[in-house]
Amino acid sequence: MQLLLESGDFLARLLQQCANGVAKGSVYALVAVGYTMVYGVLQLINFAHSDVYMLGAYFSYYPARWLGYMPDGAEKPKVPLYVLGLAFAFAVTACACTGMLIERLAYRPLRNASRLAALITAIGVSIFLQNAGQMVFTSEVKSFPRYVDQTSVPLGPIAVANTSLIIVVVAALMVGGLHLFVQRTRTGAAMRACSHDMRTARLMGVNVNATISLTFAIGSAMAAVGGMLIAMDQPRLTPTMGLLMGLKAFVAAVLGGIGSIPGAALGGLLLGVAESVVGTWNTTYADAVAFVALIVVLLVKPSGILGKAGREKV
């Protein structure tokens, strides 16, 4: 009986960790989508993507702070709901524009250059954004105002924070919506065409430049949403917050099969759950999980879980 109880306890703890992992993984998935889309179209690891995610967090932080007010006697500022909407919209738009701007200024001139040159440029843009971020936002840690009071929602044997639920729902809607957009609309078809064969797509009348711009805009907007959701859950903003997140999200994209949107979602969730489960034993090793998983996947099935060896991308 005792044993049963203990094992039941263990199971509950495991479930709890899985639930936390799903929330974490949803954010990975949101960021991973951007990597996977850009790689699908340009075969470029867009290192700057992780910094767009960082910008997303900051771009929503400033409006939320400026527009929020401090009620008498309260300890923390109060942020009305419409302000949140504004902050959200501002951050998404600003990040989408940043993404397009990066593509236009840094990547487009190199589209026919060697892939190494493009990769180094991407790394350069990433370093630039991080340090420009440090110049503008300073390196001190900023706390995002808590606009949603954290409560825990009982869910069967486990309890989940309401913010985690919001993250999962928002991420699922966004990624699902994007998948439908890519599969069902004409613009989505143009994106798929570009990823299959850019030259032929151009011959068929697809505006390749506009499509690539759109790919960057969508990917960046998704990263911005990821940044805001993280800011809501763990309100610690630093200019280098994108570095590890970017690496892990990229791992998630490779894990699921780079170029595939459902793959990025799956990879993100798997990675989040694996990290949380390992984190129950040793929190410090949790960061290594992603990279071990990466190397194993690359060795066993380099095209990823949902990736096909052929040219199935975006």
Added chain:
Amino acid sequence: MLRTAGILAAGLAAAFALNLLVANAIPPYPALVINLCGISIILAVSLNVINGLTGQFSLGHAGFMAIGAYVSAYFTTTLRYFDPEAARYISQAPLLDGLWGFPLALMAGGIAAAVAGLVVGIPTLRLKGDYLAIATLGFGEIVTILLANFRQVGGTKGLTSIPGHADTFWIYGAASVCITFSLFFQRSTFGRALIAIRENELAAEVMGIGAARMKVIAFIYGAFFAGIAGGLFAHLMLSISPANFGFMKSVEVVVMLVLGGLGSMTGAVVGAVILTILPEALRDIEREVNLSGLRMALYALILILLMLFRPQGIFGQRELSLKLLRRLVPGRRKESP
């Protein structure tokens, strides 16, 4: 062979002379920068064998450097003769110390890194291009995370009070050895084989080159010298922590290569020197305007502009040779590449 020995002798003599100069006539801060330049040269030249000659894209050089740094520093600081019967340390002095201990500790670091290169190289070198880059990046991250978790080597704080054995002579001596070996390597049949793999792996295989084996050997070679560079770094800075060997360090070395011209040993040396001095020079500007982050932002901007306007780097794949000098200097004829 004679030529190789000549280059090596010249390099060692130059290292000796530079050491005298640095020890007697140069203030500590510029001296440190000069020493760091030497370490960067070793890193860049050794990575050039992997990335430049063989055309494999490794983004994990800092991982090998970390292994070399930690192993050699562990030998010169922590590890001591232990008497199991008396259950105490026999000597207070570290196992490897002094005039002969330091080079042995360096070698130990280099060998440990080379073994890591072998262990990582065999499975990952089946991968190509971006995938290899990501796998080696993952390796580098795993190394730093593991080091941050080993209490024996100080966890995230790292190792401290490492003896300052690495003077200019050691650093530039090691750099001369690395450059000489790499040049020899480049001109040998083996180097030709590596270049053939870079240009067209399939064609190289058809010509009877065992590409997999060659790539692993190049990887081990690069890892060994990265380990040596790490050991020198540890004994120059006197304290090391996992944060010294992060992803950005690997990127820095790749950028040095690309700036100088991927595949050119001269380029690797020039790139290493420029990119070690540049951030230090920019540091003054940053202090002047008091805006932290400006230094690296400018650095990144220069990198991006370089890629946009001269993606092949300063030297391309050419080497600085007497022939090139002769063509440039006396007649002042128009340069024809």
